[in-house]
Amino acid sequence: MPNNKSIEFTLDNKTILATEGQTIAEAMIAAGHKTLRISKEGTHQGVFCGIGVCFGCRMIVNGIPNIRTCVTPVTYGCSVQTQNEADFVNTKEGIHEN
Amino acid sequence: MKTELAIVGGGPAGIAAAVEASKYAKKIVLIDENSVLGGKVLRSPKVPLDTVHSDPLAIKAGHQLFDEFETVKEKITTLTETEVWHISNKKVLSLVCRSGKYKDVNSIQADQIILAVGARDKTIPFPGWHLPGVMTIGGLKNFIQNGISPGKRILITGTGVLSMPLAAQLIAQRVKISAIAEAGTFLSQAQLGLTLLMNGGQDKLKYGMQCWRSVKRKGVPIHYSHVINRVHGSHQVEGASIVQVDKNWHPIKGTEKKIEVDTIATGFGLIPQIEITRLCGCRHTYDRKLGFWSVDRTPNMETSIPGIYVAGDGVSIKGHTAAIIEGQLAAISACKRENASSNLPVKKMKQMRKIGSRISEQSAVHSGIYDIISDDTLICRCEEIRYADILKAAQSNVQDINDLKRRTRLGMGHCQGRYCGEIAHDLLQKASGKEFKHKSFTQRLPLKPVTLGAISGETNH
Amino acid sequence: MQRATEVNCFFACNHQRNIIIMKNFVEIAVIGGGVIGTAITYYLAKAGFDVCLIERNGIAEGTSGRCDGRVIVYDQVPGESCRLAKMSLDLFPQLPDELGFDIGWSQEGTLLLMESEAEYQIAESHCKCMAETGLPYKMLDYHQVHSEEPGLAENVVGGLSVSCDGSVNPMALAQGFEYQAVKQGATVYSNTNVLDIKSNRSNTVDHIITDQGTIRVKKIINAAGSWAGAIGQMVDLSIPIKPRQGQLIVTERTFPVSRQPVSEFGYIVTRLEQNDYQREVTPVMEKYGIAFALEPTNANNFLIGTSRCFTGFDLTSNKELLTAMAKRAIRFYPGLRDIHVIRSYAGLRPYAPDHLPIISDTEIEGFYIAAGHEGNGISMAPITGELIANMIGNIPQRIDIDPFRWQRFSSPKEVDNA
Numbered sequence: 003m004p005n006n007k008s009i010e011f012t013l014d015n016k017t018i019l020a021t022e023g024q025t026i027a028e029a030m031i032a033a034g035h036k037t038l039r040i041s042k043e044g045t046h047q048g049v050f051c052g053i054g055v056c057f058g059c060r061m062i063v064n065g066i067p068n069i070r071t072c073v074t075p076v077t078y079g080c081s082v083q084t085q086n087e088a089d090f091v092n093t094k095e096g097i098h099e100n
Numbered sequence: 101m102k103t104e105l106a107i108v109g110g111g112p113a114g115i116a117a118a119v120e121a122s123k124y125a126k127k128i129v130l131i132d133e134n135s136v137l138g139g140k141v142l143r144s145p146k147v148p149l150d151t152v153h154s155d156p157l158a159i160k161a162g163h164q165l166f167d168e169f170e171t172v173k174e175k176i177t178t179l180t181e182t183e184v185w186h187i188s189n190k191k192v193l194s195l196v197c198r199s200g201k202y203k204d205v206n207s208i209q210a211d212q213i214i215l216a217v218g219a220r221d222k223t224i225p226f227p228g229w230h231l232p233g234v235m236t237i238g239g240l241k242n243f244i245q246n247g248i249s250p251g252k253r254i255l256i257t258g259t260g261v262l263s264m265p266l267a268a269q270l271i272a273q274r275v276k277i278s279a280i281a282e283a284g285t286f287l288s289q290a291q292l293g294l295t296l297l298m299n300g301g302q303d304k305l306k307y308g309m310q311c312w313r314s315v316k317r318k319g320v321p322i323h324y325s326h327v328i329n330r331v332h333g334s335h336q337v338e339g340a341s342i343v344q345v346d347k348n349w350h351p352i353k354g355t356e357k358k359i360e361v362d363t364i365a366t367g368f369g370l371i372p373q374i375e376i377t378r379l380c381g382c383r384h385t386y387d388r389k390l391g392f393w394s395v396d397r398t399p400n401m402e403t404s405i406p407g408i409y410v411a412g413d414g415v416s417i418k419g420h421t422a423a424i425i426e427g428q429l430a431a432i433s434a435c436k437r438e439n440a441s442s443n444l445p446v447k448k449m450k451q452m453r454k455i456g457s458r459i460s461e462q463s464a465v466h467s468g469i470y471d472i473i474s475d476d477t478l479i480c481r482c483e484e485i486r487y488a489d490i491l492k493a494a495q496s497n498v499q500d501i502n503d504l505k506r507r508t509r510l511g512m513g514h515c516q517g518r519y520c521g522e523i524a525h526d527l528l529q530k531a532s533g534k535e536f537k538h539k540s541f542t543q544r545l546p547l548k549p550v551t552l553g554a555i556s557g558e559t560n561h
Numbered sequence: 562m563q564r565a566t567e568v569n570c571f572f573a574c575n576h577q578r579n580i581i582i583m584k585n586f587v588e589i590a591v592i593g594g595g596v597i598g599t600a601i602t603y604y605l606a607k608a609g610f611d612v613c614l615i616e617r618n619g620i621a622e623g624t625s626g627r628c629d630g631r632v633i634v635y636d637q638v639p640g641e642s643c644r645l646a647k648m649s650l651d652l653f654p655q656l657p658d659e660l661g662f663d664i665g666w667s668q669e670g671t672l673l674l675m676e677s678e679a680e681y682q683i684a685e686s687h688c689k690c691m692a693e694t695g696l697p698y699k700m701l702d703y704h705q706v707h708s709e710e711p712g713l714a715e716n717v718v719g720g721l722s723v724s725c726d727g728s729v730n731p732m733a734l735a736q737g738f739e740y741q742a743v744k745q746g747a748t749v750y751s752n753t754n755v756l757d758i759k760s761n762r763s764n765t766v767d768h769i770i771t772d773q774g775t776i777r778v779k780k781i782i783n784a785a786g787s788w789a790g791a792i793g794q795m796v797d798l799s800i801p802i803k804p805r806q807g808q809l810i811v812t813e814r815t816f817p818v819s820r821q822p823v824s825e826f827g828y829i830v831t832r833l834e835q836n837d838y839q840r841e842v843t844p845v846m847e848k849y850g851i852a853f854a855l856e857p858t859n860a861n862n863f864l865i866g867t868s869r870c871f872t873g874f875d876l877t878s879n880k881e882l883l884t885a886m887a888k889r890a891i892r893f894y895p896g897l898r899d900i901h902v903i904r905s906y907a908g909l910r911p912y913a914p915d916h917l918p919i920i921s922d923t924e925i926e927g928f929y930i931a932a933g934h935e936g937n938g939i940s941m942a943p944i945t946g947e948l949i950a951n952m953i954g955n956i957p958q959r960i961d962i963d964p965f966r967w968q969r970f971s972s973p974k975e976v977d978n979a
Contacts, residue, residue, distance in 0.1 A: 028243060031250045036232035036336045042814075042861065043484050046335040048232030049250070050481070052239025053140075054133060055220060057514030057549065058481060066899050067815050068514075072239075073133070090814040092857035186880055194880060483860070497739065499619035499751050506619070506626050506732040509860060514813060514903060544904050545878045549813065552865070553898030556887035 011080045026071035026082055027052070027059050038071060039085035061085050101208045103129040103177070105434055106193055108184050108376065109216035111139020112420040113412025115165055116427030117214050117434075122172040124435035129177045129208055131184060131195065137169075138162060139218055140238060141420045154245075155265060155307050161420055179205065185546035185554070187213065187380050191407060194545075196554045204559045212407050212434040215377055216427060219370035219413035222392070223519060224258075224469055225487075228331025228340075229366065230478045237262045237367030241269065249275045251363025255340050257281040257328040260369035260463040261292070261308065268311035271318050278361045280315070281326040281342045283349055283368070283469065288462055289324070295458045300451040304419070328364065329356065329472045337362055343472075350468030369463025370417045371522065378543035380408050386538045390416065390457060391464035392522075393540060400438070401430040409434050418456035425449040470523075470530050479527060480520040482513020487527065494531035500539050501525050514549055517541040581750060583774035587613045589953065590769055591782045592755055592792055594618075595625035596731060596942040597931055598784035599738035603660070604946035606745035608954055613748040614739070615755055615771060621735040624786050624938065627876070627908030629809060629856050629864045630731045631822060632940045635671040635723040636829060638687075639694050641964040642917055646937060647696065648960060649944035653727055656943065661744075662737030665730030665859035672701075672709065672819075673721040673826040674853075674893060679838060681719045684826050687833060688721055697724040712818055712894050721826060728822060730859050731939045738942070758795040758928075765926035766796070780927045782949055787874070787909040789919075789932035796925050801970050802933045804909035806872050808849075808882055810865040810890075813901045818863060818894055819855050825893065828852030828867075845885045853889045855897075863900070865890050869910070869936075878905045910935045914970075920948050921966040929953075930967050 006022040013035060020029035027049050030038060037046040038061050050058040054073035062083040063069040067090075071082070104125045107114045110132030118130045130137075138144060141155075142162030169176075179195070179202045186194040193208045221236035228234070233251060235243075237258065243250055244266070254270060254277045256263045263280060270277055282289065296305040315322065325345050332339035344355035369391075374384060377395040383404040384393045394416050401409045411430040412423035425444055432440045473479075475488035485508050493507040501524045504510055510524060511517030517524075521541050529536055546555065591602045594616025605612040616622075632650055637643035657664055675681045684700065691698045699722045706720035707713055739749055750773060757770040758781065768777040783800070785792045793800035827840040842851065850869035857863055868882055883905055891897050913919055913933035918941065920931050929952065931945050948965075951958050 024246070024248075028246060028248050031243060032248050036250075038232070041484060045230060045478075045484060046232055047230055047481070048336075049235055049239065049243075051220065051236050051519075052242045053220065053236075055515060055548075056481065056519055060514070068813055068901055072242075075135070087814060090816060090861055092817045092820070092861055092863070188880060192880075496736065497620060497743075497749055497751055499622075503619035503622065506621055507736060512811075512860075512903070514901070516904065544906055545880065545883070546902055546905070549901040549903050551898060552810070552812070552887045552891060552900050552902055555810075555883055555902055556891055556898070557884050558891075558898065 009076050009078050011076055011078065011082060013082050014084055020076040024076050026061065026063065026074050026076050029076050030071060037084060040087060042087045042090065101129070101205050103127045103208055103210050105129070105212050105214065105431070106208055106210035107131065107214045107216060108193070109139070109218060109412070109414065110134070110137035110178070110180070111216060111218050111412060111423065112142050112161070112165065113216035113414070113423040113427035113430070114139070114214070115169055116424040117216060117411060117431040118176045119165070119168045119172055120428040120431035121435055122175040124437050128175060129179065129210070131179045131182050133181065133183050135181050137178070137180065142166070154269070157303050157307065158420055161424065165424065183548055183550065184376070185548055185550045187376070189381065196550050197559075206554070206557060206559050212409065214409045214411060214427070214430045214434055215414060216410070216412045217373045217376055217414040219372050219417055220518070221367040222369055222371045222463070222465070222522060223366060224368055224465060224523060225477050225479055226328050226330065226472050227474050227477045228333065230481055231331055231333055231335070231337050233333070233337030233362055234331065234364045234366060237266055237365045240363075240365040241266050244269050244273055244275070247273065249273060252276060253278045253361045253363065255279055255281065255328065255359055255361040255364045257342070257364060258367045259283040260367060261459055262367060264308060264311040264315060266365060267320065268314045271314055271320070277315070277318070277320045278359050279342065280320060280322045281328055282322060282324050283327050283345060284324065284462065285347070286324045292459065292462055296455060299455050300448065301455050304455070327351070327469060327472065328366065331364065337364055340364055345468060348468035349466035350471055368465055369460060370413060372414050372416055374414070375516070375518070375543055376547055377403060377410060378540070379545065379547055380405055382408060389464065390460040392460070400433040401426060402433055416453070416456060417460050418453045422449045422452035422456065467526060467530070470527060473527070479524070480510040480513060482515050483509045485510045487531070490527055491531045494528060498528065498532065500536055501528060502539065502542060504528055505541065511541050516549070581753060581773045583750060583771070583776050584613070584748065586777040587611055587748070588778070589780045589782065590615055590776060590778045591784055593623070593784035593786055593788070593932070594620045594735070594739070594749070594751065595623050595784070595786055596621070596735045596738070596939055597786065597934065597945050598782075599735045599742065600942040600946035601782055601784055601931055601949045602747050602749070603738040603742040603745065604950035605953065606742045606747040608950045610953065613750060613776070614742070615753050615769070616749070616751045617754045619751055620739050621732040623788070624908045624910065625731050625735050627906050628731055628807070628939060629854070629866055630665070630729045630858065630939060631671070631856060632727040632729055633671060633723070633937070634696060635673060635726055635824065636936070638833060639690055641961065643694065644960055645944055646940055647725075649941045650725060650727065652943035652947070653729065656737070660737040660741040662733065662740050664733045664737045666727060667859065668725070668727035669821045670722060670724035671726040672706070672821055672823045673723065673829065674706070674713070674717050674823055675719045675721070675826045676717055676841070678718060680826055680830060683830055683833065683838065684719070684721045687829070698722070699724070710819055710823070712896050714893055714895055717893065726822065728856060728858070729939060734939065734942065738946075755792065755795070758792070760796060760925060763926065766928050778927070780929065780953065783928065783930045784932055786911040786932050786938070789911060789930060793930070796928055798923055798925060798928065799970070800919065800930060800932070800967070802911045802913050802919070803871065804874055805869055805912035805935060806875060806907055806909055807866065807936070808868045808878060808886065808905060808907045810883060810886060810905050811903050812863040812865060813903055814861045815900055818896060818900065819857065822854070822856045823893070824854040825852055842889070843885065845881060846889060849882045849885060851882070851885050851889050853893050855890065855894065862903070865897070874909060876907045876909070878907060911938070918945070918965055919967050920945055920962060921968070922952065923967045924971070
């Protein structure tokens with residue numbers, strides 16, 4: 003993409019660069035980061051439909067989970083994390099285990 | 101916010117509808133989910149695109165449409181990055197606007213509505229299709245168009261007319277294509293070419309041939325009558341196998357070949373996105389030949405709900421040329437200016453619709469391909485429901501796919517049944533050995549997952 | 562409803578191309594394949610009776626597929642309904658093994674939330690009352706409730722814990738009863754519409770006419786929930802059950818929100834007849850009877866509810882209602898604003914004017930009713946099954962069933978249109 007500056011942001015607490023105007027998913031793919039989330043069964047998943055419909059590309063962005071990265075632009079300094087859905091338990095025992 | 105006309109979808113049909121309506125209506129709202137208009141195909145001249153290897157027709161159409169849009173822009177309130185999640189029976193649209201000057205708008209009262217939401221890739225599960233590295237053909241195309249390649253060795257698999265253009269774009273970006281596995285025969289592809297020729301689609305054929313030549317020149321192996329039958333790799337795509345199929349797409353034993361790939365683009369043509377028309381209560385018909393549900397409409401593009409009109413690929417697959425004309429027709433009808441329609445190139449629209457139908461028929465899935473699916477294969481990607489779970493439910497008293505949903509959770513995830521609903525019916529028949537009447541999942545609000553905050557009416561969060 | 566001929570005949574099913582062939586005769590026919598009907602079928606089959614279940618669509622396609630999964634006593638006050646609820650709750654822990662089916666059962670209790678001092682005081686006396694009946698009720702003060710539930714809004718003043726409550730997957734419960742009922746010899750006819758019921762000259766049920774055929778019966782159990790009245794009409798019986806609609810929101814899986822099922826206590830207050838207490842809610846919330854409840858499900862996502870209003874048999878999601886419900890939920894758990902809603906749905910609680918179910922025989926010999934459980938159908942499914950099976954088998958009941966008799970309506974009284 004012509005004439006676009008770099009934007010710094012963090013992926014799993016490591017600083018990486020994206021090009022202005024890129025979606026988070028594009029930045030992930032450009033950085034070779036394919037696994038965007040891990041289901042509670044331990045299944046790795048990433049971008050699938052690329053058009054914001056399947057929600058497969060969801061990650062934790064600025065602390066908020068389940069954000070579709072294929073339709074969300076990178077913003078300066080945003081924090082992106084691989085979403086580990088084993089953390090999404092909601093029973094008393096489950097929470098105490100974590 | 102109040103409007104005379106609300107148009108949902110800013111692709112060729114939606115933009116054309118807005119431009120046409122600006123001649124007649126005073127208050128028009130155009131809504132699109134993306135940050136730029138144009139949908140899947142068209143691009144404004146301002147947005148850079150690899151012009152050498154994209155469809156020249158689409159480029160030309162895009163530039164022309166956007167030029168027209170520019171001249172009437174002031175008359176149209178355009179909301180981008182906006183998702184519609186409900187339409188009430190009084191034509192109130194509930195929406196979430198993610199950014200821009202309309203962030204505070206969360207509902208619009210319209211007098212008339214045009215729905216032009218387009219289509220999405222039809223997908224068929226195969227073992228390992230859930231792994232990172234497997235994408236839809238449409239999805240991969242989005243990345244490639246922005247200069248990003250998801251991988252270094254691509255396998256394109258499925259059927260339909262989108263594979264060759266994608267391949268040509270990949271080649272132009274110097275991305276290696278390991279193979280193309282086309283489920284149809286060479287003859288069926290050639291027949292498509294003939295259909296194009298005989299129905300005014302010469303330009304499309306020319307572009308198609310250009311892509312094909314580009315692929316052949318590069319020496320990319322095209323395997324006709326082949327489909328992918330498995331992905332290798334535990335946490336991402338590390339390889340794949342393809343297998344030859346017969347005319348009903350049953351895999352032929354002993355023909356499996358391993359392919360070196362790290363990325364797979366899969367798709368079996370396009371299907372109209374009918375969730376929004378279902379939510380409005382419009383009547384739909386399942387077309388067995390085309391292989392999808394389609395919203396019923398009058399020749400004037402009105403649905404069974406008065407005041408709700410449709411246009412474009414969201415009705416049936418027809419390409420941007422026909423979509424543009426349908427958008428104009430829908431706008432003329434919605435604005436009650438039926439006389440104006442005599443100026444429209446209706447013949448061209450009908451030709452393109454016919455071509456679109458033939459293409460859809462060609463891409464319709466032959467049930468033999470479901471033999472690829474193993475017990476372990478994920479059918480519902482969102483809830484991780486496997487074919488084995490469907491088999492188990494089929495042994496019980498399951499009555500239809502809504503019953504299947506209650507028994508397995510299939511369709512209860514984020515995609516709201518969009519990617520499993522299509523084949524759940526076929527797989528239920530296969531698993532139970534019984535025939536079922538074709539139904540689809542009950543459509544409820546929200547149309548797409550939105551936050552509880554958005555539903556509560558809060559904005560700006 | 563069209564009348565079919567009164568001759569044994571077979572019709573091709575209009576949903577499937579698979580023909581259902583009904584038996585000529587069954588001892589007991591249960592009408593309605595929700596949790597109540599399937600439970601009854603199971604308990605009857607287990608007791609050795611010849612029983613069939615007739616369901617017009619699919620199992621749990623009615624209210625049992627459109628509700629939450631709470632198995633509770635928390636919405637009870639001391640009395641016969643409370644006793645019934647507790648007896649039923651106590652049957653749940655053994656059900657997964659007994660049915661050989663995963664019903665998604667867990668027992669995390671309910672935490673009721675008070676949002677004012679006035680509510681807190683009412684809760685204290687209610688807690689004492691309920692604890693005296695032997696139920697595990699316990700008060701939590703401000704610090705305790707916020708330590709239990711860090712996600713709570715700051716201005717929640719206290720809590721009331723009911724630790725015996727549980728949750729189940731209501732559809733799986735019905736499917737589980739169905740599964741084991743069939744194993745015990747019951748027959749299930751799905752996609753089978755009851756068109757008419759005929760009695761003989763001595764006012765005894767004789768046969769049922771369906772769109773799949775006619776079947777002679779000795780006894781009929783009307784477990785048709787919100788539609789029990791329509792079945793009753795077929796035998797000229799007046800059954801004052803009407804649908805009371807509730808709507809629910811289903812969310813995605815995400816970080817923990819609540820650590821257990823929670824409900825606002827304010828709703829119970831209205832049932833305690835404290836007429837001077839008013840919750841701080843908007844007119845829209847009052848209109849739809851909105852009362853906040855959050856249920857973490859077995860699938861690890863959340864159900865958010867609840868509402869109650871009379872809108873006939875309307876099952877469409879109502880945006881105005883859901884907006885108010887969302888607001889009420891965010892009021893208690895502000896973190897909920899970022900959670901995605903995946904879908905919403907509406908269900909029809911079978912409401913009887915005195916809020917008690919009808920579990921009894923009737924003036925028609927052989928015709929029984931097991932319906933009208935309002936919002937407690939899931940909770941009371943096992944006990945209802947047991948009561949009906951005992952009734953049919955002339956086995957002494959463990960509880961006085963007089964309050965649940967249909968005959969309580971047959972004397973001319975004003976029907977309460979609350």
